[in-house]
Amino acid sequence: MLSRLKLIDFRCYGSFSWQIPQQGAVILGNNAQGKTSLLEAVCFLLRLQSPRTARPGPLAAHGRQSFGIRGELPGQIRRILWAPDAPDLQVNGEPRRDQRSYLADSYPVVWMGNDDLSLVRAGADARRKYMDFLGTQWHPGYRTALFSYRRALKTRNHLLKHKSRDRLQIDAYTRQLALYGTELRSLRASLLELLLPHIIMAYRRIGGREEQVGAAYRAAEEGDLYERMCAGLDRDIRYGQTQNGPHRDDLEITLNGRSAAQFASEGQQRTIAISLKLAQSSLLTEETGHTPIHLIDDVFGELDPTRRIAFLQALPADAQSLITTTHLDWLHNTPCPLPAFQLENSTLRPVQS
Ligand SMILES: Nc1ncnc2c1ncn2[C@@H]1O[C@H](COP(=O)(O)OP(=O)(O)OP(=O)(O)O)[C@@H](O)[C@H]1O
Numbered sequence: 001m002l003s004r005l006k007l008i009d010f011r012c013y014g015s016f017s018w019q020i021p022q023q024g025a026v027i028l029g030n031n032a033q034g035k036t037s038l039l040e041a042v043c044f045l046l047r048l049q050s051p052r053t054a055r056p057g058p059l060a061a062h063g064r065q066s067f068g069i070r071g072e073l074p075g076q077i078r079r080i081l082w083a084p085d086a087p088d089l090q091v092n093g094e095p096r097r098d099q100r101s102y103l104a105d106s107y108p109v110v111w112m113g114n115d116d117l118s119l120v121r122a123g124a125d126a127r128r129k130y131m132d133f134l135g136t137q138w139h140p141g142y143r144t145a146l147f148s149y150r151r152a153l154k155t156r157n158h159l160l161k162h163k164s165r166d167r168l169q170i171d172a173y174t175r176q177l178a179l180y181g182t183e184l185r186s187l188r189a190s191l192l193e194l195l196l197p198h199i200i201m202a203y204r205r206i207g208g209r210e211e212q213v214g215a216a217y218r219a220a221e222e223g224d225l226y227e228r229m230c231a232g233l234d235r236d237i238r239y240g241q242t243q244n245g246p247h248r249d250d251l252e253i254t255l256n257g258r259s260a261a262q263f264a265s266e267g268q269q270r271t272i273a274i275s276l277k278l279a280q281s282s283l284l285t286e287e288t289g290h291t292p293i294h295l296i297d298d299v300f301g302e303l304d305p306t307r308r309i310a311f312l313q314a315l316p317a318d319a320q321s322l323i324t325t326t327h328l329d330w331l332h333n334t335p336c337p338l339p340a341f342q343l344e345n346s347t348l349r350p351v352q353s
Pocket of ligand 1: 011013029031033034035058062
């Protein structure tokens with residue numbers, strides 16, 4: 001549980017400090033008051049990742065180069081001073097030499113946002129990100145395979161784009177790519193095997209129906225990855241891009257055996273999207289021994305009362321949940337045990353009930 005959060009020059013926050021209730025809070029505020037930024041800061045503190053940006057640069061307040069986040073958790077105080085060339089990561093005052101060692105004993109996080117529907121409706125990229133955010137919290141080897149794969153892919157694509165004739169050099173990266181790519185695929189497949197029962201259970205809980213949700217990992221091509229990459233080399237040089245590999249794989253989601261993107265109703269798609277996230281939560285609890293911190297950004301306004309109540313009841317009783325919303329109308333017909341805070345111009349104050 002995160003008990004105190006401090007921010008310096010993070011997004012719209014110049015200097016900010018908040019004693020967070022143990023069970024979490026509902027954060028109420030009009031648009032552009034800093035609700036998402038607050039959840040984003042917690043996510044970055046714990047996972048060094050933001051759901052809104054791939055690079056940390058935009059997290060620094062306008063006109064600043066660097067930002068700071070500090071958070072108190074049971075037995076650990078985490079502190080990030082992020083400067084573009086030299087990020088300073090500390091736990092309990094001890095510097096951590098790299099991101100991997102900073103993350104090794106961090107807490108798990110589940111992020112739920114109002115664009116989660118894209119997990120069902122949009123392209124494969126959203127579903128790969130979903131798997132990767134979970135995978136890197138599930139298994140240290142996942143992060144190594146993913147990051148090594150991304151690095152090798154970037155270099156191979158660079159060589160392809162610049163029409164390098166040095167096929168030996170391309171081949172060296174093809175070998176690396178195939179090695180890490182095969183490892184990543186195998187980790188994703190194992191992850192999905194563990195995850196699927198949690199998705200099915202969460203769907204039944206929220207949807208309350210007998211419909212059968214399914215999820216299957218689909219590799220973009222079959223056979224040995226290195227051989228497929230070698231066979232496609234001329235085409236890759238023509239496109240200036242690697243066309244085979246796990247960066248093109250997908251997580252196929254079905255309802256009653258049919259594509260959920262094409263055939264599920266909007267309500268069913270929303271239930272699937274929430275179930276995918278609740279499944280992350282129960283899997284991470286099982287695998288890490290810690291209940292994740294739930295960061296729930298502007299989700300409730302979109303749900304009908306039945307799903308809203310089922311969703312709130314499905315959140316683990318011992319989880320710390322930070323829920324943002326632009327209006328509290330839904331609270332009138334939804335019993336919510338969390339204290340509410342009003343956020344205005346980056347300042348929080350408790351809402352008297
Ligand atoms: N790097 C930055 N520096 C300063 N301000 C920023 C930065 N990035 C975003 N902002 C501004 O911070 C404000 C708060 O944004 P945020 O997305 O947190 O608001 P929000 O309360 O979640 O809004 P909404 O309800 O519309 O989603 C916005 O005015 C945004 O333009």
